[in-house]
Amino acid sequence: MSPNDEQSTTLFGNGDELPSNHSGNPHINQLINQGLARRQVVAGGAAISALAFLGIGLSTSAAAAEPLDALQERLKGLPFKRNRLPFSPVAVTRADTVSVPPGFSAKAFIPWGTPLTGRYPAFAEDASNSAQDQAEQLGMHHDGMHFFPIDAQSGHGKRSDHGLLVLNHEYIDAQLLHPNGPTTVDGKRTVADEVRKEINAHGVSVVEVRRNATGDWQVVRSPRNRRITAATPMIIAGPARGHALMKTRHSNSGTWARGTQNNCANGHTPWGTYLTCEENWAGYFASQDGEQPREHSRYGIGKTSRYGWETLAGDEFQRFDASRRGADASEDYRNEPNQFGWIVEIDPFDPQSVPVKHTALGRFAHEGLVFAPVKPGKRLVCYSGDDAQNEYIYKYVSRDSYRPRKSRDKNHLLDIGTLYVARFDADGTGTWLALDHADPAFQSACAAAGVSFADQGEVLVNTRLAADIVGATKMDRPEWGAVNPDTGDVYFTLTNNSSRTTGDAANPRSPNPYGHIIRWREASRDFAGNRFAWDIFLLGGPVDDSRDPNGQPLNEQNILASPDGLWFDDEGHLWIQTDMSGNQLSNGPFGNNQMLVADPKSGEVKRFLVGPLGCEVTGISQTPDFKTLFVNIQHPDDGSTWPDGAGKRPRSATVVISRDNGRRLL
Numbered sequence: 001m002s003p004n005d006e007q008s009t010t011l012f013g014n015g016d017e018l019p020s021n022h023s024g025n026p027h028i029n030q031l032i033n034q035g036l037a038r039r040q041v042v043a044g045g046a047a048i049s050a051l052a053f054l055g056i057g058l059s060t061s062a063a064a065a066e067p068l069d070a071l072q073e074r075l076k077g078l079p080f081k082r083n084r085l086p087f088s089p090v091a092v093t094r095a096d097t098v099s100v101p102p103g104f105s106a107k108a109f110i111p112w113g114t115p116l117t118g119r120y121p122a123f124a125e126d127a128s129n130s131a132q133d134q135a136e137q138l139g140m141h142h143d144g145m146h147f148f149p150i151d152a153q154s155g156h157g158k159r160s161d162h163g164l165l166v167l168n169h170e171y172i173d174a175q176l177l178h179p180n181g182p183t184t185v186d187g188k189r190t191v192a193d194e195v196r197k198e199i200n201a202h203g204v205s206v207v208e209v210r211r212n213a214t215g216d217w218q219v220v221r222s223p224r225n226r227r228i229t230a231a232t233p234m235i236i237a238g239p240a241r242g243h244a245l246m247k248t249r250h251s252n253s254g255t256w257a258r259g260t261q262n263n264c265a266n267g268h269t270p271w272g273t274y275l276t277c278e279e280n281w282a283g284y285f286a287s288q289d290g291e292q293p294r295e296h297s298r299y300g301i302g303k304t305s306r307y308g309w310e311t312l313a314g315d316e317f318q319r320f321d322a323s324r325r326g327a328d329a330s331e332d333y334r335n336e337p338n339q340f341g342w343i344v345e346i347d348p349f350d351p352q353s354v355p356v357k358h359t360a361l362g363r364f365a366h367e368g369l370v371f372a373p374v375k376p377g378k379r380l381v382c383y384s385g386d387d388a389q390n391e392y393i394y395k396y397v398s399r400d401s402y403r404p405r406k407s408r409d410k411n412h413l414l415d416i417g418t419l420y421v422a423r424f425d426a427d428g429t430g431t432w433l434a435l436d437h438a439d440p441a442f443q444s445a446c447a448a449a450g451v452s453f454a455d456q457g458e459v460l461v462n463t464r465l466a467a468d469i470v471g472a473t474k475m476d477r478p479e480w481g482a483v484n485p486d487t488g489d490v491y492f493t494l495t496n497n498s499s500r501t502t503g504d505a506a507n508p509r510s511p512n513p514y515g516h517i518i519r520w521r522e523a524s525r526d527f528a529g530n531r532f533a534w535d536i537f538l539l540g541g542p543v544d545d546s547r548d549p550n551g552q553p554l555n556e557q558n559i560l561a562s563p564d565g566l567w568f569d570d571e572g573h574l575w576i577q578t579d580m581s582g583n584q585l586s587n588g589p590f591g592n593n594q595m596l597v598a599d600p601k602s603g604e605v606k607r608f609l610v611g612p613l614g615c616e617v618t619g620i621s622q623t624p625d626f627k628t629l630f631v632n633i634q635h636p637d638d639g640s641t642w643p644d645g646a647g648k649r650p651r652s653a654t655v656v657i658s659r660d661n662g663r664r665l666l
């Protein structure tokens with residue numbers, strides 16, 4: 001979403017939540033007197049890399065203790081798969097098209113409204129499709145995405161010409177969704193079918209796709225095609241299942257939920273299921289209560305909602321009204337917001353499967369979920385950022401080990417485990433702090449803060465508060481994470497932060513309009529451990545306020561701002577997608593939103609794609625043969641008519657990228 005904070009609470013604003021971290025957590029440089037001076041941090045490159053990778057305080061870590069120059073020397077002796085990124089950089093542009101380097105092509109695919117299931121209703125260019133039509137068509141605002149080879153669950157998962165493309169529909173543009181925008185009277189919604197259409201334009205699409213003999217991708221009319229919406233029934237799993245804070249008029253047992261919404265980035269499990277992440281969900285609810293409970297206030301639930309769904313009569317809409325209206329929680333929807341902010345698992349290969357909300361992974365504005373390398377006999381480890389200003393980065397470690405033959409998570413790897421939050425220290429090291437009700441350190445932190453939780457379910461519903469208590473580091477809006485397949489280093493985008501008033505080592509600029517990319521290496525490369533070493537990989541921004549991975553200013557082939565999407569291909573290239581908005585997008589030196597490729601080995605960063613006007617570039621996945629790359633273009637705007645051309649409504653769509661010579665992309 002665009003970081004347009006002023007619009008957060010206005011009807012039909014586009015979205016991000018206002019900052020709601022009012023904790024007294026100090027910034028790093030208040031915590032540690034001998035903090036790194038700002039100029040040392042923004043000097044970037046070797047100095048800070050060496051500091052971090054010296055592994056200060058990591059006496060158990062041989063890997064982390066290796067000085068950077070020694071590491072680089074050692075890497076020189078290794079046979080590199082490549083020397084340079086083999087494409088010409090795309091220039092900054094504000095053209096209303098998708099630009100890729102010579103020798104590559106990009107074709108729009110499955111835009112919003114593409115017929116997908118049921119009656120396969122055709123897209124009406126005047127947006128007159130009904131709510132039911134929308135439930136049978138691709139949703140709006142494509143975001144996180146994964147290509148599952150058709151044999152992902154039944155074989156080796158190597159099929160590159162046939163699979164399930166699963167993608168999120170983050171939010172909607174109500175002006176474009178309806179022929180003449182949404183109908184309102186005195187600030188209230190009056191047309192139920194309009195609101196149902198909005199609910200149905202959210203969620204996830206499962207699309208069976210096949211590459212034909214001429215190399216073009218097509219939608220297969222398959223019983224596997226599926227729409228999951230903001231009304232689809234879901235199971236609640238993990239420690240908060242059945243908790244008193246999860247009970248509603250609809251689900252007296254607190255074990256069922258309706259729908260998933262504001263699904264931003266994604267993940268996928270080693271057993272071939274999709275993970276969709278609920279990000280800016282708080283704005284879908286309103287509460288008229290004078291005093292908000294902590295599980296609302298810490299997430300920014302306000303008196304008005306973004307789309308006004310709760311202003312319509314009927315249970316399907318009233319559930320978005322989180323006010324106390326009945327005698328207890330079984331008579332109203334005061335707890336409905338507690339059923340959102342989770343990671344949701346979807347089995348794309350079973351259209352009858354019920355999606356599962358995994359509460360052990362925490363409740364916050366989940367951007368995405370990225371797994372550390374998965375090894376049989378080892379515990380599962382995954383990372384997720386909370387994308388709001390001054391929020392945190394989390395890690396989850398399963399209690400039990402991954403056993404491939406027990407696929408489909410029979411041992412509940414995503415339901416039984418420990419959630420941690422990151423503290424980045426100024427000396428280039430960091431610590432994972434457990435948010436575990438049974439952990440004495442957590443208990444004493446709670447006691448010191450004067451906060452109590454009855455059980456782990458209550459801790460998880462209040463994940464942000466629990467993280468405040470243990471002293472996590474406030475970050476500049478954590479977006480996507482990615483794990484380097486060659487080194488195991490974890491990279492995270494910190495997209496920007498207009499509200500930062502005090503810089504710290506991990507978030508050195510205040511305010512931070514351009515964003516940066518941080519990375520860390522787990523001590524001893526033990527992903528389940530609780531110590532790490534970190535550094536800053538890249539500072540976004542104009543030439544005079546940026547640093548590339550080698551400590552040099554960004555230049556015309558790679559200036560970027562507001563990094564958001566982040567992904568490693570199998571070859572170890574880091575793909576960076578941007579989500580600039582407002583003035584940065586319309587007037588800055590950066591042009592339209594873009595996608596770049598970085599080679600962490602050489603430090604080279606080059607722009608690979610520029611999207612059409614007003615769009616965000618987000619969502620990325622490859623076929624196993626790497627001859628196809630799928631990328632999403634979200635919310636083309638600002639006069640855009642992409643992809644259909646002059647006079648047409650702009651539509652979010654996937655683009656299919658391939659090489660003209662038919663070879664691997666890179």
Ligand code: FEO
Nearest residue numbers: 001264279367387
């Ligand atoms: Fe939906 Fe944080 O981007």
Ligand code: CA
Nearest residue numbers: 001495564579
């Ligand atoms: Ca964003």
Ligand code: CA
Nearest residue numbers: 001170616634
């Ligand atoms: Ca977005």
Ligand code: CA
Nearest residue numbers: 001264479564
């Ligand atoms: Ca994003």
